[in-house]
Amino acid sequence: MKALSQTETIASSLSVLKDEGRLPILELPEKLDDLTALSEHPFVTEKDYNRFVVVGIGGSSLGAQVLVNIRNKDDAPYLHFWDTLDYHVMRPHLSGSKLKETRFLLVSKSGTTPEILAQVLLVIEALNNEGGMRAVSQQCLVICEPGDNPLGYIADKWNIPRLDHDPDVGGRYSAFSLVGALPALIAGIDMNEVRRGAKEVLDDTLTNPESAPRVSAALNHALSDICDVRMNVLMPYSKQLEPFTHWFRQLWAESVGKEGRGSTPLNALGPIDQHSQLQLWLDGPNDKFFTLIINQDDDASPLMDVSLADNIPELDYLKNHRISDVVHAEAHATAKTLADRGKYLRCIYIETLDERTIGALMMHFMLETIFTCHLLGVNPFDQPAVEEGKRLTKMYLKGEG
DSSP: OHHHHHHHHHHHHHHHHHHTTOOGGGTGGGOOHHHHHHHTSHHHHOOSOOEEEEEOOGGGTHHHHHHHTTOOOTTSOEEEEOOSOOHHHHGGGSSHHHHHTEEEEEEOSSSOOHHHHHHHHHHHHHHHHHHHHHHHHHHEEEEEOSSSOHHHHHHHHTTOOEEEOOTTSOGGGOTTSHHHHHHHHHTTOOHHHHHHHHHHHHHHHHHOTTOHHHHHHHHHHHHHHHHOOOEEEEEESOGGGHHHHHHHHHHHHHHHOOTTOOOEEEEOOTTGGGGTTHHHHHHSOSOEEEEEEEEOOOOOOOOOOGGGGTTOGGGGGGTTOOHHHHHHHHHHHHHHHHHHTTOEEEEEEESOOSHHHHHHHHHHHHHHHHHHHHHHTOOSSOOHHHHHHHHHHHHHHTTOO
8 A cells, every 4th residue: 555655755754753753742642751750749749639720722631531540540639621711611620629729731832822811810710719829839730832921920920839840741641741641640550650651552653564553654644645534533332532532623623624624523422322422424425434433341340230121132132241241342333343344444553551552552543643643744743724813812802803
């Protein structure tokens, strides 16, 4: 396949950029020293607060949500993500006992994101009214680019500790950086294992012409170029991977959607969306590429006791099965039905959903996206069209629109 052969040149270029230190997102998987420092940060080690709110949006929030959502520890601190400007979501954290028990991680790569600055002002006002500058300084931490920017100015004015966001790591690619790592460490996630999984995929991709991300990128390009496929559907059969679908949606859309090119990402969740979108997928236009992620691990649910319903014959198929057996059966049934209808489909099977697996999955889709962008002839790391909306937002708020 022509597109697959072209990935060799792309891999060589990425390897050079990595070795020369010009593409930090490819260096992060093999770093450890920064994780040691982060794991010793007071936001992680101090136990005076059992609630955390991450104030971020898009890339400043989604990667961390993916990592935090795979935790299985009941005693981990509570983390909430303000990836919305809905005041009804924010208000409960800004008064009373919740405010006193909460630390706020304030994240904006540029330090100029309007949504984050608006939320930061609410947080500071609430904390200042409750306990003055000491409360603001003690309960907040800022992550933004070094240098002068509004969020950095606020941090310095209110004596809020500040960590530097690498200017060369884009928000949607920042999950393995401190933006994703700090909330993950608070939640008890082993970031060394996350990066280990990412490194294994990265090393294979840069050296193996038939690695999964390179083959997937070539497939995406061919389906778009030859088969007029315009939609990219990601559907994991795991509730824990729901944030992953939102992370992927931003990653793919902001990276490939340029110069009139790219496919539209559609995030879904199995088996829920079998009852909403599957009819269209099976009987509608054949313009979609489907990816099902199927977790083959068994859960710890009890075996279903159909005697509770008097052993009626209609429930025989559930007898002595776990909930995970039902999910597995539905995933395989959906895959077969899509394939039998001639739909464009791939299935990714995972043995267990842990830190190493999520690191591997995230790196796979980052690399698949980057390689696809290069095959399309677009820059995977910029987002020029989005900046106009940000500019107009500020104008309207100034009354200049």
